Amino acid sequence: MAEAGMQEIESSGKPEGDMIMDTKAKAALVVVSVGADRASQLYKYLNEEDIEELTYEVAKLGKTSNSQVEVALDEFYKLCLTHKMMTDGGLDYARNVLEKAFGESTARNLLEKVSKTLQSKPFNFFMKGDPKALLSILQNERPQVIALIMAYMESQQAAQVLEQLPEEKRIMAVESMARMDRVSPEAIAIVEEEMKRKFATIITSEDNMSLGGVDYVADMMNHVDRSSERKIFEELDKRNPELAQSIREKMFVFENILDMDDRSVQRFVRDCDTKDVVYALKSASKEMQEIFFKNMSKRMSDSVRADLEITTNVRLKDVEEAQQRIVNIIRNLEEKGEVIIKKGGEDDIII
Secondary structure (H helix, E strand, C coil): CHHHHHHHCCCCCCCHHHCCCCHHHHHHHHHHHHCHHHHHHHHCCCCHHHHHHHHHHHHCCCCCCHHHHHHHHHHHHHHHHHHHHHHHHCHHHHHHHHHHHHCHHHHHHHHHHHHHHHHCCCCHHHCCCCHHHHHHHHCCCCHHHHHHHHHCCCHHHHHHHHHHCCHHHHHHHHHHHHHCCEECHHHHHHHHHHHHHHHCCCCCCCCCEECCHHHHHHHHHCCCCHHHHHHHHHHHHHHCHHHHHHHHHHCCCHHHHHHCCHHHHHHHHCCCCHHHHHHHHHCCCHHHHHHHHHCCCHHHHHHHHHHHHHCCCCCHHHHHHHHHHHHHHHHHHHHCCCCCEECCCCCCEEC
């Protein structure tokens, strides 16, 4: 939504000094006005070219008036609001609300701008689809086609689809996504034409899009359940060990806890359910168990040790799910800057 707003901000009205701001100047004003922390969140939704161009505009901003700032922020807010209403409630709902709030003319202008943004992304019709429904469509497609379509999905949605694909296609789709770099409009058009018969929708792409790649696959694999993750890597290790290693180095998995510093371990352990810790450690190495024990309170350590002794006949699925819940806690804390995790080597530290 933020990306749509940043891309669609355009001139409207004359701010003080009779200087009309262009699209780029307004976008730069929005970035400056929201502050560095919020601006960094906006940047996550932009590609490298947009970031470079926007940063240049921010750098060359001179003195601005309150009126200019108000114009830019007001339009950005309206565009974001319109985008959310259209994606959540549909075109008719958005039109009805906007006309009541801003009048027919302004509503029409906002809807036209946001419609162009929504229609500019190939395979947009997949974005709100149920993973099971998508699976029924995608499972009969070629792995290369599946990879292309999944590359346009949010990583969590792509992970849900990947988990349910037949094993032979799942590995091939992962390989295709990892090898994917820049896809030509012609290739996208061919796939869209093939999908047209099923979805009656073709969305064109004017420029080459950066898709897939190892980073994307790693992000997607971070959302896959532990059982599927293990099976995928077992097969990928046989077929393409170098690719498997490259993906692992970009991920954070339960085993990476061994590389975390004590303070970070102490932090995430506080948020863990004791039962999850017991199950997660049931199949863990002695080294992993010691990492946990030395960073727990004595009371928690004694409790976990005792429960490990009496807990038997634990299913592998339950162990993997407990480990996944702990990993999710760590990832959430890492996003907040409360723990440090290490990926892909000594120097690759994310704070």
